[in-house]
Amino acid sequence: MGAFLETLLGGLMTGMLYSLVALGFVLIFKASGVFNFAQGAMVLFAALAMARFAEWFPALLGFDSKLLANLLAFAAAMGVMVAVAWLIERLVLGKLVNQEGITLLMATLGITYFLDGFGQTIFGSDIYKIDVGLPKDPIFLMESSFQGGILVNKEDLYAAVIAAALVAALSLFFQKTATGRALRAVADDHQAAQSIGIPLNRIWVIVWSVAGFVALVAGMIWGSKLGVQFSLSQVALKALPVVILGGLTSVPGAIIGGLIIGVGEKLSEVYIGPSMGGGIEIWFGYVLVLFVLLVRPQGLFGEKIIDRV
Amino acid sequence: MLYRENGQFKTSYAADQQVFPIDQDRIAILLLMAFAAVAVPLLAPEYLFRAVLIPFLILSLASLGLNILVGYCGQVSLGTGAFMAVGAYAAYNFQVRIEGMPVILSLLMGGVCATVVGVFFGIPSLRIKGLYLAVATLAAQFFVDWACLRLKWVTHESSSGSVSVAGLNVLGLPIESPVQKYLFCLAFLVLFAVLAKNLVRGHIGREWMAIRDMDVAAAVIGIRPVYAKLTAFAVSSFIVGVSGALWGFVHLGSWEPAAFNINRSFDLLFMVIIGGLGSIMGSFFGAAFIVVLPIVLDNVPGWFGLRIDTALAEHLKVMIFGSLIVFFLIKEPHGIARLWSTAKEKLRLWPFPH
Numbered sequence A: 001m002g003a004f005l006e007t008l009l010g011g012l013m014t015g016m017l018y019s020l021v022a023l024g025f026v027l028i029f030k031a032s033g034v035f036n037f038a039q040g041a042m043v044l045f046a047a048l049a050m051a052r053f054a055e056w057f058p059a060l061l062g063f064d065s066k067l068l069a070n071l072l073a074f075a076a077a078m079g080v081m082v083a084v085a086w087l088i089e090r091l092v093l094g095k096l097v098n099q100e101g102i103t104l105l106m107a108t109l110g111i112t113y114f115l116d117g118f119g120q121t122i123f124g125s126d127i128y129k130i131d132v133g134l135p136k137d138p139i140f141l142m143e144s145s146f147q148g149g150i151l152v153n154k155e156d157l158y159a160a161v162i163a164a165a166l167v168a169a170l171s172l173f174f175q176k177t178a179t180g181r182a183l184r185a186v187a188d189d190h191q192a193a194q195s196i197g198i199p200l201n202r203i204w205v206i207v208w209s210v211a212g213f214v215a216l217v218a219g220m221i222w223g224s225k226l227g228v229q230f231s232l233s234q235v236a237l238k239a240l241p242v243v244i245l246g247g248l249t250s251v252p253g254a255i256i257g258g259l260i261i262g263v264g265e266k267l268s269e270v271y272i273g274p275s276m277g278g279g280i281e282i283w284f285g286y287v288l289v290l291f292v293l294l295v296r297p298q299g300l301f302g303e304k305i306i307d308r309v
Numbered sequence B: 001m002l003y004r005e006n007g008q009f010k011t012s013y014a015a016d017q018q019v020f021p022i023d024q025d026r027i028a029i030l031l032l033m034a035f036a037a038v039a040v041p042l043l044a045p046e047y048l049f050r051a052v053l054i055p056f057l058i059l060s061l062a063s064l065g066l067n068i069l070v071g072y073c074g075q076v077s078l079g080t081g082a083f084m085a086v087g088a089y090a091a092y093n094f095q096v097r098i099e100g101m102p103v104i105l106s107l108l109m110g111g112v113c114a115t116v117v118g119v120f121f122g123i124p125s126l127r128i129k130g131l132y133l134a135v136a137t138l139a140a141q142f143f144v145d146w147a148c149l150r151l152k153w154v155t156h157e158s159s160s161g162s163v164s165v166a167g168l169n170v171l172g173l174p175i176e177s178p179v180q181k182y183l184f185c186l187a188f189l190v191l192f193a194v195l196a197k198n199l200v201r202g203h204i205g206r207e208w209m210a211i212r213d214m215d216v217a218a219a220v221i222g223i224r225p226v227y228a229k230l231t232a233f234a235v236s237s238f239i240v241g242v243s244g245a246l247w248g249f250v251h252l253g254s255w256e257p258a259a260f261n262i263n264r265s266f267d268l269l270f271m272v273i274i275g276g277l278g279s280i281m282g283s284f285f286g287a288a289f290i291v292v293l294p295i296v297l298d299n300v301p302g303w304f305g306l307r308i309d310t311a312l313a314e315h316l317k318v319m320i321f322g323s324l325i326v327f328f329l330i331k332e333p334h335g336i337a338r339l340w341s342t343a344k345e346k347l348r349l350w351p352f353p354h
Helices: A002-033 A041-059 A066-095 A101-123 A154-176 A178-188 A190-195 A200-226 A229-246 A252-271 A281-295 B023-041 B044-072 B082-099 B103-125 B129-149 B179-200 B203-213 B213-219 B225-253 B262-275 B280-303 B310-331 B336-349
Strands: A138-141 A150-155
Touching: A002 A041, A002 A154, A002 A178, A002 A229, A002 A252, A041 A066, A041 A200, A041 A229, A066 A101, A066 A200, A066 B310, A101 A190, A101 B129, A101 B262, A138 A154, A154 A178, A154 A200, A154 A252, A178 A190, A178 A200, A178 B044, A190 A200, A190 B310, A200 A229, A229 A252, A229 A281, A229 B129, A229 B280, A252 A281, A252 B280, A281 B103, A281 B129, B023 B179, B044 B082, B044 B179, B044 B203, B044 B225, B044 B262, B082 B103, B082 B129, B082 B213, B082 B225, B082 B262, B103 B129, B103 B213, B103 B225, B129 B262, B179 B203, B179 B225, B179 B280, B203 B213, B203 B225, B213 B225, B262 B280, B262 B310, B262 B336, B280 B310, B280 B336
Parallel strands: none
Antiparallel strands: A138 A150
């Protein structure tokens, strides 16, 4: 029982991190109908920027406070992500208005290649560390009820709290602010939104910036967990089934999908994996999604797709 | 002036519906075939065969297969690499486990196995479409990658999934030198291209296109979506599977699952989209573009006498590759095939403006 709960909790934590990346996908798809394959590359790019800035600023400006360095690096990386968002809107999406979904998908795949190469060209391609002071030591829960208690990584716990806070903040932003309302309007209907005077281009820059912000937070957390390296951009492939499971258009769906896939992956790896030769978490999420889609083609929380002739 | 169909009257339906209705086209394609089959083997250096021509032929075959699925039937697939892997490993098993199995039969059986897997992973397409389907086909990619690495009987008990074949021969003729490999692949490609062209202009092809253009409307006029979609998956995976088997047997010789990873799937989708969706010709253009571009980018610094360290060069290459793809999508979203047909239209009127 203890081992089961431990796996379950571990799965929930990982799932929270998946949903953080998945959130980026959902935000952009909701607002512009683009399935942004570059989200993983954005995570890597943001994490690289943050890691390197945190190294460069203290050396350049001659101060020694870690907190200050991290704050400055975070702000600078955010600035970089806004610039990236603006450039993507300007140079790519703005010119591909009205193209089919698949063409847009391929364009974001092109952006992925570009960002991967560009990030490693200017920031270097070694493994870097992000140290934002998340505690690394494990803690034990419920030692009274089980022998040995349940081992939980404190870092994961903080990460999950940050992710939850981010989601709450984003929902507030979407529900309560004027910009959020405009974003939702654009998501519902581009033309109608434009005709009541919402500037589409600016909205898209904002959405891509918000997605960049989410990528930065995800990159920071994943980066401090695993180190900043190229494999970070593969996180996107883990987050894809999460998005589809939750539904491409649903923010809560991204969270719940992430939790389901995180838990499912870990449990299946521990309980089914050994009998199949191990390593099944690579495809477990995808196969799970395949079966869910057979029952609910729009994902768990997606908008129902209605076909009209 | 030269490219004009004046005076070429058709007197039967068969003549009117042939693949190349214009005489000049027919002559051009025959010249091209003669050039590819006779002149190229005599003239091209060995490096060209290994690095460009053989990969180009095999990947054209694969993108031809993918184009049937994505371009003609409108079902986006990101699992092409997986179907290639199935073809390659299945063909390998037939070749190794059955004594005296002819190579061609092994290759075709690889295609048949890929068909079975393709139809299985195509079943979700009956319920889901568009981007949801694209992600769902990734399941095939990751599952097959994993199976080739972990299931020992797939790779005939070899460690780390790497396998190799040697001593290929067809009807007593060895396939070892680059020229022989090239001709072997060329034969396959021509055969399958003719097959594909005839399928897509036949009634099954029209069903696929109806499903692509609007599946609800197609169902209303009596096209069975189940049949149309699954046949598209079957034909496409068969061709892709055969090309995967060729890639393993003829091009690589010895390979491991990483040869068919997700980047292969992306590359193939790039070929289809840059070449032109729903165009047999486009598959060739796309494959040529994606095969040649990285080689050109590799050599560009050398032409200008620049020395860049390899890691940086690799990153720059990825960067330029990505931006060229975006550039191409913006400039011509319908692919090179569209440019080609525009050029042909212009040529028909030349030298008059209207």
